[in-house]
Amino acid sequence: DTGVSQNPRHKITKRGQNVTFRCDPISEHNRLYWYRQTLGQGPEFLTYFQNEAQLEKSRLLSDRFSAERPKGSFSTLEIQRTEQGDSAMYLCASSFKDSNQPQHFGDGTRLSIL
Amino acid sequence: QKEVEQDPGPLSVPEGAIVSLNCTYSNSAFQYFMWYRQYSRKGPELLMYTYSSGNKEDGRFTAQVDKSSKYISLFIRDSQPSDSATYLCATFGGGATNKLIFGTGTLLAVQP
Numbered sequence: 052d053t054g055v056s057q058n059p060r061h062k063i064t065k066r067g068q069n070v071t072f073r074c075d076p077i078s079e080h081n082r083l084y085w086y087r088q089t090l091g092q093g094p095e096f097l098t099y100f101q102n103e104a105q106l107e108k109s110r111l112l113s114d115r116f117s118a119e120r121p122k123g124s125f126s127t128l129e130i131q132r133t134e135q136g137d138s139a140m141y142l143c144a145s146s147f148k149d150s151n152q153p154q155h156f157g158d159g160t161r162l163s164i165l
Numbered sequence: 166q167k168e169v170e171q172d173p174g175p176l177s178v179p180e181g182a183i184v185s186l187n188c189t190y191s192n193s194a195f196q197y198f199m200w201y202r203q204y205s206r207k208g209p210e211l212l213m214y215t216y217s218s219g220n221k222e223d224g225r226f227t228a229q230v231d232k233s234s235k236y237i238s239l240f241i242r243d244s245q246p247s248d249s250a251t252y253l254c255a256t257f258g259g260g261a262t263n264k265l266i267f268g269t270g271t272l273l274a275v276q277p
Contacts, residue, residue: 055208084264091173093253093267094209107262142208144265151197151216151257154265156208 053077055157057143063163064133071129072160076145083126084154085118086142087111094142100126101148130162138164168192171254171268180277184241188254188268191235195256198230200239203251203270212252213239244275 056075064070076083082101086094097116098108102123112118115134120126130137140161144154171188178184186200197216201209213228215221215237221228229238237254251270258266 057208082263086265091269093169093171093255093269094265095267096258096262096264099262099264107264109264146263151263153199153211153214154263155211156201158206158208161206 055143055145055155057141057157057160059160060158061161061163063165065165066133066135068133069129069131070133070162071127072141072143072162074126074128074143074157076125076143077155078124079147080145080155081123081148082146082152082154083120084144084146085126085128086144086156088140088142088159089138097128097141133162133164135164138162166191167268168258168266169254169256169268172271173269175272175274177274177276178244180244180246180275182244182275184239184244184248184273184275186239186241186252186254186271186273188237189235190237190256193232193235197257198228198237199255199265200226200228201253201255201267203253205250209253244273246275246277249274 085097088094100120140159142159144156146152146154200213218232227240253270254268255265
């Protein structure tokens with residue numbers, strides 16, 4: 052069990068640039084989630100995939116954000132035209148398809164906007 | 166009102182103390198409850214996963230759920246400096262998504 056892997060661990064970019072993060076879930080897991088965590092807060096749900104289908108998006112996910120999971124394995128989260136308010140830790144989690152299975156998290160990508 | 170409320174702390178205790186961490190939630194439909202531990206600059210690590218009311222024990226950790234008062238607790242016995250971390254309570258938000266709703270987290274420091 053290699054766990055959930057996220058890359059890069061830290062991304063520093065200038066305001067207005069585009070950034071892309073990658074998540075590799077635990078291999079047997081069908082479900083993949085993205086969350087965002089700001090300092091002093093718990094993670095907040097962004098979006099969710101079951102296999103390759105994106106089934107739910109939070110209102111937090113503006114039209115500058117897009118997520119994909121093209122073959123039902125790894126996922127990418129892209130932010131276009133980054134803003135200062137996008138600075139946060141972006142966390143990926145995965146779980147089995149069966150309802151109410153616990154989610155296991157990666158170590159996140161920390162995004163810093165200059 | 167947030168769906169899950171948690172005292173952010175910080176909480177500082179001496180090594181060997183019993184630690185009590187607590188959360189309240191607002192929706193009586195919530196059935197599953199989790200505690201995650203998060204070290205600085207790391208992702209949340211699942212500690213305890215419980216269903217409905219009752220207690221669950223795992224080593225030095227005990228999770229307790231009281232659905233009548235919408236109150237969940239995590240007890241840590243014989244606390245160690247390595248337990249110093251942020252502890253997050255969470256529950257499923259309902260529906261098919263099973264997205265997690267988290268508290269703000271409690272920062273715990275165990276002093277040697």
